[in-house]
Amino acid sequence: xxxxxxxxxNKGKISEIKKILSLKEVELLDLSELSxxxxxxxxxxxxxxxxxxxxxxxxxxxxxPVIADDSGLSVWCLGGKPGVFSARFAGPDASDEGxxxxxxxxxxxxxxxxxxxxxxxxAIFYHSTGKYFVSEGKVDGEITQSPVGKNGFGYDPIFFIPxxxxxxxxxxxxxxxxxxxxxxxxxxxKKYIEEYLRKLS
Amino acid sequence: xxxxxxxxxNKGKISEIKKILSLKEVELLDLSELSxxxxxxxxxxxxxxxxxxxxxxxxxxxxxPVIADDSGLSVWCLGGKPGVFSARFAGPDASDEGxxxxxxxxxxxxxxxxxxxxxxxxAIFYHSTGKYFVSEGKVDGEITQSPVGKNGFGYDPIFFIPxxxxxxxxxxxxxxxxxxxxxxxxxxxKKYIEEYLRKLS
Numbered sequence: 488x489x490x491x492x493x494x495x496x497n498k499g500k501i502s503e504i505k506k507i508l509s510l511k512e513v514e515l516l517d518l519s520e521l522s523x524x525x526x527x528x529x530x531x532x533x534x535x536x537x538x539x540x541x542x543x544x545x546x547x548x549x550x551x552p553v554i555a556d557d558s559g560l561s562v563w564c565l566g567g568k569p570g571v572f573s574a575r576f577a578g579p580d581a582s583d584e585g586x587x588x589x590x591x592x593x594x595x596x597x598x599x600x601x602x603x604x605x606x607x608x609x610a611i612f613y614h615s616t617g618k619y620f621v622s623e624g625k626v627d628g629e630i631t632q633s634p635v636g637k638n639g640f641g642y643d644p645i646f647f648i649p650x651x652x653x654x655x656x657x658x659x660x661x662x663x664x665x666x667x668x669x670x671x672x673x674x675x676x677k678k679y680i681e682e683y684l685r686k687l688s
Numbered sequence: 689x690x691x692x693x694x695x696x697x698n699k700g701k702i703s704e705i706k707k708i709l710s711l712k713e714v715e716l717l718d719l720s721e722l723s724x725x726x727x728x729x730x731x732x733x734x735x736x737x738x739x740x741x742x743x744x745x746x747x748x749x750x751x752x753p754v755i756a757d758d759s760g761l762s763v764w765c766l767g768g769k770p771g772v773f774s775a776r777f778a779g780p781d782a783s784d785e786g787x788x789x790x791x792x793x794x795x796x797x798x799x800x801x802x803x804x805x806x807x808x809x810x811a812i813f814y815h816s817t818g819k820y821f822v823s824e825g826k827v828d829g830e831i832t833q834s835p836v837g838k839n840g841f842g843y844d845p846i847f848f849i850p851x852x853x854x855x856x857x858x859x860x861x862x863x864x865x866x867x868x869x870x871x872x873x874x875x876x877x878k879k880y881i882e883e884y885l886r887k888l889s
Contacts, residue, residue: 536734617823618823618824618876620822621820675818
């Protein structure tokens with residue numbers, strides 16, 4: 488059976504990716520199973536560059552096709568920040584609450600119509616040296632004045648999606664997995680990976 | 689018949705790409721035919737980022753699948769330079785001769801074994817918003833002490849390929865189109881585009 492590595496150790500993310508992809512006839516490994524001990528420096532200035540750094544690093548080690556992604560929040564009036572620094576906005580070991588608090592502070596006094604923001608995810612399937620398919624997903628929204636909703640994680644409670652009249656944290660897991668930036672990105676990746684696997688068999 | 693845009697105005701490059709791809713059942717347009725008048729700022733720090741900027745810009749304007757590429761020379765002891773600045777190393781309107789002269793100057797006194805260099809090409813097929821396939825090609829070599837050979841263009845006369853015992857400028861067009869970084873990158877792209885076209889029909 489074909490093997491593919493998910494370049495992550497994050498259990499929540501791995502299970503979300505497996506659920507969205509729901510691939511048959513393939514064994515999905517991840518970095519915790521492979522006792523991958525080094526840390527990958529996410530030095531890119533874009534989500535896609537970071538996803539690619541992860542994919543290339545892992546592919547070069549194991550020579551097995553790799554799935555990698557990187558995602559984050561960009562706020563228009565902050566020139567796209569926190570962007571690739573989303574997870575570590577309030578510091579290297581920042582909590583979700585810490586990051587949310589800092590972002591709301593930075594937007595203090597800024598009216599609703601200038602709080603435009605977007606979640607992006609770049610997902611990559613890297614299957615041979617220098618050959619890869621990229622699928623990006625984006626959700627448009629705006630930053631609330633305070634956290635609303637209990638689901639999801641990260642910036643979900645302060646990310647309002649006008650189309651649904653809810654914050655990302657007010658969506659059910661099922662709804663989120665249908666419309667999120669990660670879902671959109673991985674849906675494109677799924678098609679490509681299925682085609683890739685079909686050609687192998 | 690399906691249409692694909694080659695995101696270039698450079699006649700030489702367009703004809704080289706058409707030759708390598710040799711696609712059937714598709715009309716390949718280019719930016720000179722589309723009276724594309726704006727200039728695309730190549731602000732990326734990597735070849736793939738520049739290729740992607742071109743592809744995205746053109747796709748967002750015409751909403752037709754786009755082929756784009758970016759390529760250049762990296763020299764190890766210059767920390768990867770000239771890299772994305774290869775074409776404009778000696779200035780914005782630099783000639784091939786000017787660029788070659790400047791590079792040889794910078795490497796003056798550096799022995800052969802430290803003149804390691806590589807040509808890279810990132811080729812992209814961008815077919816819907818945020819969905820694209822990337823194929824990269826790389827050729828390893830070393831910078832000569834002076835120009836040798838009359839074929840090709842750019843840094844070809846000072847790029848020696850140990851495997852062939854010749855500079856890139858000593859290869860025939862036929863040989864170059866078989867082993868060059870651009871040929872390697874576009875060969876990977878060809879497979880993907882053919883699959884894409886097959887699914888359309």
